[in-house]
Amino acid sequence: xxxxxxTELAGRKLTIETGKFANQANGSVTVRYGDTxxxxxxxxxxxxxxxxxxxxxxxxxxxxxxxxGKIPGSFxxxxxxxxDKAILISRAIDRPIRxxxxxDFRNDVCIVNTVxxxxxxxxxxxxxxxxxxxxxxxxxxxxxxxxAAVQVGYxxxxxxxxxxxxxxxxxxxxxxxxxxxEKITMIEAGADExxxxxxxxxxxxxxxxxxxxxxxISDIKTEIGKPKFEYQSxxxxxxxxxxxxxxxxxxMYDGVREQNKEIRNDNVDKIAEDIKxxxxxxxxxxAEEEHxxxxxxxxxxxxKECVRKMILxxxxxxDGRKIDEIRPLxxxxxxxxxxxxxxLFSRGQTQVLSVVTLGTKNDEQILDGLDEEESKRYMHQYxxxxxxxxxxxxxxxxxRREIGHGALxxxxxxxxxxxxxxxxxxxxxxxxxxESNGSTSQASICGSTLALMDAGVPIKKPVAGISSGLITNxxxxxxxxxxxxxxxxxxxxGDMDFKVGxxxxxxxxxxxxxxxxGLTYEIIEKAFEKTxxxxxxxxxxVILDAIKEPRKEISKYAPKIVTTIIPVDKIKDVIGTxxxxxxxxxxxxxxxxxxEEDGRVCIYSDDLEKANQALKIIENITREIEVGNIYxxxxxxxxPFGAFVDLGxxxxxxxxxxxxxxxxxxxxxxxLSIGDEIKVKxxxxxxxxxxxxxxxxxxxxxxxxxxxxxxx
Numbered sequence: 194x195x196x197x198x199x200t201e202l203a204g205r206k207l208t209i210e211t212g213k214f215a216n217q218a219n220g221s222v223t224v225r226y227g228d229t230x231x232x233x234x235x236x237x238x239x240x241x242x243x244x245x246x247x248x249x250x251x252x253x254x255x256x257x258x259x260x261x262g263k264i265p266g267s268f269x270x271x272x273x274x275x276x277d278k279a280i281l282i283s284r285a286i287d288r289p290i291r292x293x294x295x296x297d298f299r300n301d302v303c304i305v306n307t308v309x310x311x312x313x314x315x316x317x318x319x320x321x322x323x324x325x326x327x328x329x330x331x332x333x334x335x336x337x338x339x340x341a342a343v344q345v346g347y348x349x350x351x352x353x354x355x356x357x358x359x360x361x362x363x364x365x366x367x368x369x370x371x372x373x374x375e376k377i378t379m380i381e382a383g384a385d386e387x388x389x390x391x392x393x394x395x396x397x398x399x400x401x402x403x404x405x406x407x408x409x410i411s412d413i414k415t416e417i418g419k420p421k422f423e424y425q426s427x428x429x430x431x432x433x434x435x436x437x438x439x440x441x442x443x444x445m446y447d448g449v450r451e452q453n454k455e456i457r458n459d460n461v462d463k464i465a466e467d468i469k470x471x472x473x474x475x476x477x478x479x480a481e482e483e484h485x486x487x488x489x490x491x492x493x494x495x496x497k498e499c500v501r502k503m504i505l506x507x508x509x510x511x512d513g514r515k516i517d518e519i520r521p522l523x524x525x526x527x528x529x530x531x532x533x534x535x536x537l538f539s540r541g542q543t544q545v546l547s548v549v550t551l552g553t554k555n556d557e558q559i560l561d562g563l564d565e566e567e568s569k570r571y572m573h574q575y576x577x578x579x580x581x582x583x584x585x586x587x588x589x590x591x592x593r594r595e596i597g598h599g600a601l602x603x604x605x606x607x608x609x610x611x612x613x614x615x616x617x618x619x620x621x622x623x624x625x626x627x628e629s630n631g632s633t634s635q636a637s638i639c640g641s642t643l644a645l646m647d648a649g650v651p652i653k654k655p656v657a658g659i660s661s662g663l664i665t666n667x668x669x670x671x672x673x674x675x676x677x678x679x680x681x682x683x684x685x686x687g688d689m690d691f692k693v694g695x696x697x698x699x700x701x702x703x704x705x706x707x708x709x710x711g712l713t714y715e716i717i718e719k720a721f722e723k724t725x726x727x728x729x730x731x732x733x734x735v736i737l738d739a740i741k742e743p744r745k746e747i748s749k750y751a752p753k754i755v756t757t758i759i760p761v762d763k764i765k766d767v768i769g770t771x772x773x774x775x776x777x778x779x780x781x782x783x784x785x786x787x788x789e790e791d792g793r794v795c796i797y798s799d800d801l802e803k804a805n806q807a808l809k810i811i812e813n814i815t816r817e818i819e820v821g822n823i824y825x826x827x828x829x830x831x832x833p834f835g836a837f838v839d840l841g842x843x844x845x846x847x848x849x850x851x852x853x854x855x856x857x858x859x860x861x862x863x864x865l866s867i868g869d870e871i872k873v874k875x876x877x878x879x880x881x882x883x884x885x886x887x888x889x890x891x892x893x894x895x896x897x898x899x900x901x902x903x904x905x
Contacts, residue, residue, distance in 0.1 A: 196417060200409045202226065203343065203355040203402060205315065206659070209327050209413065220419075224324040227315035232307045233324030237334045241299035241425055246489060248294060252287040252304045254279045254321055255562050260311045267559045267793040275303050276562050280596050282318050284323050285342075289371035289378035291853045292708050293337035297426040311563050314357035320651050322371060327410050335708070340378055341406035342371035344787025345395045347387065352395050354402050358565065368392075368401035368703075374407045376711020378612040383604035386654075386699030389721040391561045397714060405896045406819045414718075415456075429490040433475065437468055437491045438498075450680065454542050455583065456628045457682070465492045479582040497686040504664045504674055504683070511682055512541075519678045519727055524639070524739040526647040533751040534648020536739070538640035541629035541680060544581075547640035548623050549648040551751040553797045554787035556619040571610045571618045573603035575637055580630040597704075598634035602658070605694030605702035606645070609653040616651055617754050617795050631681040632660040638702075639731060649747040655695040661720040663689035665709060675719045677727050689716075693724040697732055752797040753784075755804040761792045763815040774814070782807040811826060811839025818884060824892065828869040828873060835863050838873055838886055846884030855889050 195212040208225045217220040218234040242249065256279045257272065258265050260850045267273055275283070286306065294302070306321035322342035346356030346364035353360055361367070366387055371379035374401065377396060384392065441464055465488075472480040472488050481488070501776030503509050508516055520541030529535040534549035557568045575598040579586035591599070602624060622644060624637035638658030645652050662679035665688050666672035676683060684690050688709045694702040700721075705712070747753075759767065767788065768775050775786060784798040784807045794811060798804040818824070818840055826838040826846070834850040848871075853864050865871070877885040 194417075196410070198413050200406070202319075202406060204427050205355070207320075209324075209410075210419070211327075211331065211413075218328075218332075219332075219334050220328035222311075222324050222327045223758045224320040224327070226320050227486075228310055228312035229315040229320055230308075230322050231316050231317050231320035232309055233304065233321065233328045234307075235302065235325070235328045235332050235334060237303075237306050237332075237422075238301040241427070242301065245299050246486065248291070248298055248429075250287065250291055250294065250304075251302045252283045252290075252325070253306065254283040254286060254318075255305065255307045257308055258561070258563070260308045260317075260675070261563050263561075265403065266559075268804065276560070277596050277600065278560075278562050278564075280593050282321065283370055284593060284597050285318065285371075285379065285381050286322055289322075289340045289342065290325060290329065290338065292372075292378065292702065292710060293340070295335050295337075295426075295551075297428045298335055298424055299427045300404040300424055304328070308563060313565055314342070316355060318342075318369065318521055319344055319355060322369075323406060323410070326407075327413060328412050328670065330414040331418045333422045335421045335424060338373070338374050339407045339410035339414065341403045341410065342369060342379070343399050343402045343406075344369050345399050347384075347391065352398050354373045354399065359784070364625075366392075366395060368395055368399070370396055370403065372400055372403045372407075373711055374404050374411075376713060377705075378711045378719060380705040380717075382700070382703040383449035383607065384695075384700050384702070385608045385697055386701060389718070389725060392700055392703070392716065393718055393721060396717060411770060427486065427490075429494060430484075430487050433484070433487050434491050434494065436471060436475065437495055438469060438816055441495060442466060442499065445495050446503065448715070449496060449499055449511050450503065450509075450513075454681070457511065461496055464495075468492055468495075480697065500682055500686045501664050502678070505672070508674065512677070512680065516674060517677045517723060517726075519730065520680070522731065522735045524643055524735050526643050526740045531750055533748045534644045534646075534650070536640050536643030536647055537714050538636050538643060538679065538735075539628075540632065540636050540639075542628055543633055543636050543680075543724075544626075544642040546625045546627055546629035546646040547637065548625070549641075549650065550621045550623075550649060551650075551663055552619040552621065553752060553754075553785050554617070554619060554795055555785070556621070561613070562812060570613060571622075572605065573599050573601060573605060573606065573622045573624070573637075573641060575634065577629070577633065578627045581626045581633075598637065600704055601634050601692065601694070601704050602637040602641055605656050605658055606641055608654070608701045609696065610655055611651050611653070617756055618650075618751075620645070620650060626726040629681070631684050632658075632692075632741060633657065633677055634704075635660050635692055635694065639736065642736055643685045643739055647744040648743040648751070649665040650774065651743050654698065655732050656694055656696055656701060657736060658692065658694035658702075658729040659724045659726040659731065660684075661689070661691040661693070661724050662687045662719075663691070663707075663712075663716060670713075673716065675716065675723055677723045689720075691717075691720040691724070693721070693728070697729050707792070750799075752799060753801045753804055755796045755797075755798075755801070755808050756793050757808060757811065759788075759792045759794055759815040761790075764790075764792060766814050767794070767811055778807050778810050782810075782818050786811075792862060810841075816841060818844045818846075818875060818878070820878055823872060823874050825870060825872055826886075827864050828867050828871065829867065831861050831867060833861070836861050838871065840873075840875075840884070844884060846875065848886040848888055852876075852885075852887040852889050853854050855892055 210223040220235045308317045326339045345368040346353040347366035365385035368382040452459040515639045523539040622641045635658030654748045660675035690706040692704045787795045826840045830837040873886040874888045
């Protein structure tokens with residue numbers, strides 16, 4: 194049955210339609226916000242896949258370029274694999290909904306958000322988040338929502354919910370917040386050094402609108418929601434888990450209390466083998482195959498229980514650190530000889546190599562998406578290698594996780610990257626994870642700051658990243674511990690990964706992953722406080738100890754850039770017909786040249802002398818010829834009455850034979866030849882633009898100068 198539900202979000206009408214499209218899906222809605230339209234369809238398999246020991250949830254956000262009246266720029270003129278931005282939005286939709294599915298649910302669930310129409314004032318990401326929640330809520334798929342999400346800006350010291358296009362351009366904050374009626378379930382932010390207090394206030398204001406939207410979706414669910422279907426529960430057999438705890442709890446407790454990750458993993462592997470043998474004793478020789486789920490789940494659950502108990506009751510961490518203690522830190526710069534900038538940053542057993550490459554304007558990344566951003570000159574890419582965790586897996590290129598971590602590090606550093614006017618380079622940073630024991634994305638932020646400074650990029654301030662964790666007591670919401678600098682085991686078995694990047698003056702990036710039903714304001718505030726203290730320590734004691742400031746000069750292997758600004762109406766003269774003039778300059782000097790529409794010219798070359806040679810040619814082409822000025826020119830033609838001299842800028846002047854020298858000149862050829870470079874003075878420009886030149890006056894001037902030198 195076709196239904197339309199209407200509400201208001203941030204002062205604008207939002208509607209949810211259902212029953213019109215995709216009626217074979219478990220749940221389907223279309224969200225309209227202004228002229229932005231997103232269709233969300235959710236489906237679930239009827240039975241779980243055999244042998245799956247995790248919840249197989251997939252979330253897709255499909256950008257269709259017809260939504261903004263564009264034809265794709267690819268060879269096939271159709272959408273290909275999702276752009277990085279679409280993947281990042283998919284992840285932002287996934288994170289707040291995943292913890293609200295039953296923990297023992299193993300049926301495949303697929304969520305597809307298709308962007309059908311976009312107006313730039315109303316975010317399709319917000320619509321997709323709301324659409325996902327609404328479609329799941331009214332479907333028969335077991336889920337504990339609803340959730341909702343909004344975006345937040347900070348313009349002229351004012352917090353704005355769902356800022357429009359113009360407000361986003363002037364905003365110091367790009368924040369997406371998701372939550373339920375009670376708690377916050379996801380935070381994703383890029384910011385221009387905002388304080389903890391402003392960020393927390395923005396989250397609280399976002400939650401006001403989120404609560405209203407959750408109530409709106411709940412009302413729809415009450416009216417048309419389907420009963421949730423029964424599913425096969427995947428949980429460990431109680432009698433077996435009880436036996437495991439009785440026999441191996443102390444061994445597991447001692448086994449995970451180890452600083453070295455490899456030794457800890459070996460300890461757990463030995464206990465897992467003992468648990469398998471226990472299953473054989475209880476269930477017979479085929480237990481390893483018939484009770485594989487019980488065995489693997491018991492190992493996981495017992496390890497998790499021991500780690501959480503150790504932290505929550507003893508305030509002791511597996512590697513022996515205190516609750517707020519950061520792992521040992523180390524940083525080096527300039528470790529690769531031929532790259533433009535490099536750094537190695539280590540935090541415990543997490544090690545990241547960051548490398549900077551400086552390029553030309555033509556090296557900017559071209560974006561083919563639904564928003565107004567068409568290119569970017571600063572790029573950060575993150576690679577996670579299997580050897581970093583001691584595994585033997587072939588590389589298959591960056592996945593969603595790698596794209597997400599790279600984008601987070603990029604977001605953290607964007608506010609301190611110099612403007613194009615200050616530093617006219619395209620900048621690419623690649624972070625290679627060499628060793629991983631948690632918080633590799635935050636190590637990438639630190640390593641990239643160091644590498645940029647090593648490359649001579651004049652960043653405004655150093656940026657550091659740190660991750661905060663959470664262990665809660667399910668029986669008592671007031672009993673919890675917020676950890677500083679979590680390692681992999683604390684992330685894996687904990688309730689939160691609260692990643693914050695920033696300078697000493699404020700936050701530049703946030704990404705929050707949680708495994709519980711949400712965070713309170715108090716927990717968020719504590720996470721902000723702890724990450725601020727840790728960031729300041731890393732900047733002062735590690736980053737600035739390795740390199741005090743950006744290097745004054747860029748690498749000798751980086752392209753050199755010479756810049757100038759020419760009048761806009763002269764651009765065509767520099768380019769020439771069909772590019773003839775600019776191509777000639779490039780051929781003569783071997784440089785690369787970029788010319789912007791506003792007249793800004795960038796000349797790139799490994800040889801500074803060649804770049805200056807090209808600059809001189811361009812200046813000659815674009816200069817204005819004025820009476821009384823002295824110019825360098827080239828003799829192009831000789832006639833009985835004088836010589837024609839090319840002055841640049843497409844201008845040619847006549848040097849009459851009587852103006853060549855103070856001495857009598859019988860023939861022009863006696864003094865000048867075609868191709869001679871000479872200095873001349875402009876003595877007249879008539880009404881028809883004809884230019885008269887004089888070389889004789891300069892000769893007298895030069896003689897006077899020489900005489901003065903002799904007298905001295």
